[in-house]
Amino acid sequence: MSSSPARAWKLAIVVFALCALLAAPAGAARIDDELRADAHASAFTTSPANLRIPVRDPAPPPGAQVLRYRFGPLTIRPGQNLIDIDLQKERPNVDGWIVGFRPGLIDARTGRSPPVTEVHLHHAVWLVDFRPTFAAGEEKTNFNAPAGYGWRYTTRQTWLVNHMIHDLVAQEHEVYLTYTFYFIPDTAPEAASIREIRTQWMDVEGVKPYPVFNALKGSGTRGKFTYPDQARNPYPDRPGNPRNQWIADRDATLVLAAGHLHPGGLWTDLTVTRGGRTVPIFRSRANYYEPSGAVSWDVAMSATGPNWRVQLRRGDILRVSATYDTTRASWYEVMGIMIAGITLGDEGGVDPFTGQVDQSDFLTHGRLRENIDPPATRRVNPGYANSLKLRQGPFASKVVIRNFSFQQGDLTMPGRRGLPPSVAQGRSLTFVNQDQPTTVRFHTVTACRAPCNRGSGISFPLADGKGLFDSGELGFGPAINTGVISGGGGEDVPGSPVIDTPAPRAKCDGGPTGLINAVRTGCLGRVTWRTPKNLRPGTYTYFCRIHPFMRGAFRVVPRQQLRK
Numbered sequence: 001m002s003s004s005p006a007r008a009w010k011l012a013i014v015v016f017a018l019c020a021l022l023a024a025p026a027g028a029a030r031i032d033d034e035l036r037a038d039a040h041a042s043a044f045t046t047s048p049a050n051l052r053i054p055v056r057d058p059a060p061p062p063g064a065q066v067l068r069y070r071f072g073p074l075t076i077r078p079g080q081n082l083i084d085i086d087l088q089k090e091r092p093n094v095d096g097w098i099v100g101f102r103p104g105l106i107d108a109r110t111g112r113s114p115p116v117t118e119v120h121l122h123h124a125v126w127l128v129d130f131r132p133t134f135a136a137g138e139e140k141t142n143f144n145a146p147a148g149y150g151w152r153y154t155t156r157q158t159w160l161v162n163h164m165i166h167d168l169v170a171q172e173h174e175v176y177l178t179y180t181f182y183f184i185p186d187t188a189p190e191a192a193s194i195r196e197i198r199t200q201w202m203d204v205e206g207v208k209p210y211p212v213f214n215a216l217k218g219s220g221t222r223g224k225f226t227y228p229d230q231a232r233n234p235y236p237d238r239p240g241n242p243r244n245q246w247i248a249d250r251d252a253t254l255v256l257a258a259g260h261l262h263p264g265g266l267w268t269d270l271t272v273t274r275g276g277r278t279v280p281i282f283r284s285r286a287n288y289y290e291p292s293g294a295v296s297w298d299v300a301m302s303a304t305g306p307n308w309r310v311q312l313r314r315g316d317i318l319r320v321s322a323t324y325d326t327t328r329a330s331w332y333e334v335m336g337i338m339i340a341g342i343t344l345g346d347e348g349g350v351d352p353f354t355g356q357v358d359q360s361d362f363l364t365h366g367r368l369r370e371n372i373d374p375p376a377t378r379r380v381n382p383g384y385a386n387s388l389k390l391r392q393g394p395f396a397s398k399v400v401i402r403n404f405s406f407q408q409g410d411l412t413m414p415g416r417r418g419l420p421p422s423v424a425q426g427r428s429l430t431f432v433n434q435d436q437p438t439t440v441r442f443h444t445v446t447a448c449r450a451p452c453n454r455g456s457g458i459s460f461p462l463a464d465g466k467g468l469f470d471s472g473e474l475g476f477g478p479a480i481n482t483g484v485i486s487g488g489g490g491e492d493v494p495g496s497p498v499i500d501t502p503a504p505r506a507k508c509d510g511g512p513t514g515l516i517n518a519v520r521t522g523c524l525g526r527v528t529w530r531t532p533k534n535l536r537p538g539t540y541t542y543f544c545r546i547h548p549f550m551r552g553a554f555r556v557v558p559r560q561q562l563r564k
């Protein structure tokens with residue numbers, strides 16, 4: 001990589017754009033109470049939210065070649081949850097039009113898609129000449145340009161891939177990102193009539209390295225939370241310029257749209273505002289195949305149909321929002337994105353203020369086998385102790401996390417070390433992540449409902465525990481300065497999913513090795529977290545959101561009891 005300043009700035013911008021693209025003391029009565037509560041603890045008791053949206057998977061259009069590429073191999077270190085950027089060299093060697101895009105992830109050894117419970121394609125964003133153009137999350141939505149439209153491709157373009165691949169287990173994985181183009185070369189007669197579209201990237205967190213928000217259990221109205229509409233001060237750093245909007249800089253026509261969400265998400269909405277009037281133009285719905293509904297990656301997102309055309313005028317405000325189910329759990333570090341295809345100029349279509357936009361939607365593929373949580377996720381795993389039945393452990397002020405395990409109170413640990421440490425009411429317990437490297441193994445301490453002893457998957461555990469606490473991802477990662485984009489001062493923001501706290505630069509050594517490292521301006525994160533002091537007496541169980549097999553418990557002991 002050349003390291004000229006212009007290059008570095010461009011890359012820094014990319015980084016943004018792209019990412020735009022994370023017992024004894026307890027009375028018997030209370031234990032009974034907790035055990036009863038657990039009868040409803042499972043996500044698996046709720047009825048499915050199968051919407052039965054039709055699948056539309058068009059064949060390659062006339063003149064199109066089907067070109068399969070892969071990117072990698074990428075060595076995913078045990079437990080890794082990193083964001084990185086790399087140059088992408090595997091692509092067509094002639095100019096033409098991309099009219100379809102199909103993303104995937106395969107295991108380098110087996111050639112098959114690895115189970116989502118082991119390695120997870122958190123996201124990949126393909127940046128073409130520094131513009132986010134194609135993207136994939138675990139739901140792997142396909143992009144189909146409507147007939148007669150395509151994304152321009154030339155061999156002179158710069159292609160970068162921003163990828164975040166998450167290893168949920170303690171084993172290393174070697175994977176390839178795969179991507180298939182439906183490609184019409186300029187030499188094909190069909191190429192002459194293709195009209196160019198570009199991707200208009202709509203994100204509720206705008207252009208940011210790690211564009212996420214939290215949808216907390218119980219927030220919103222009637223069990224649904226819409227971001228940013230129902231969030232309190234969602235964009236404190238940008239008063240009057242919300243991150244979720246784009247003001248059209250030209251007359252143009254929108255020709256396709258598809259959303260991206262995380263588990264818990266229900267839909268993303270796209271609206272247009274003109275002269276103070278706002279109208280909806282598309283809702284991309286999450287179709288959960290998962291029998292328990294909106295709790296796993298066993299989902300597909302709907303996209304616009306072949307005839308969706310929305311006429312935009314210069315000055316129109318396009319906005320995106322995301323709606324999550326908040327009845328069952330909190331959803332941390334979630335996304336809300338709508339990827340839209342837009343023409344360079346006015347190509348007609350329906351004026352959304354005077355006409356009727358066809359908002360019928362279609363899934364781009366059926367159920368993906370690799371996204372189905374294994375049946376063992378639903379069953380009690382005898383490898384975990386039932387913390388509600390354990391006797392009280394020693395008083396402790398600190399629990400160290402090392403080698404994917406909690407030093408005291410880990411539910412897999414036999415004997416005394418497995419007992420939930422005791423914490424006096426009004427005090428807190430400090431968790432310290434010492435799992436090296438802390439630039440790779442990020443852990444969280446997240447409340448799950450006791451006894452939290454079923455199998456591990458995406459749909460279990462859920463962040464639904466008493467106290468609803470969450471530590472955030474404990475570890476260190478690179479920072480990028482927003483001044484690079486905005487000019488002037490700016491702030492350091494995470495280029496990784498860690499907590500946004502400045503840290504000594506050396507703490508970030510050993511992290512991502514790709515281009516994101518080349519443009520880092522600093523280091524962020526921390527490895528300690530304290531439990532809230534206001535937790536009421538009782539047994540608390542928790543898990544790691546990054547590695548759901550990690551479980552632990554502690555017990556808050558009432559003050560009265562201490563006095564005895």
Ligand SMILES: [Cu+2]
Nearest residue numbers: 443544546547
């Ligand atoms: Cu972890």
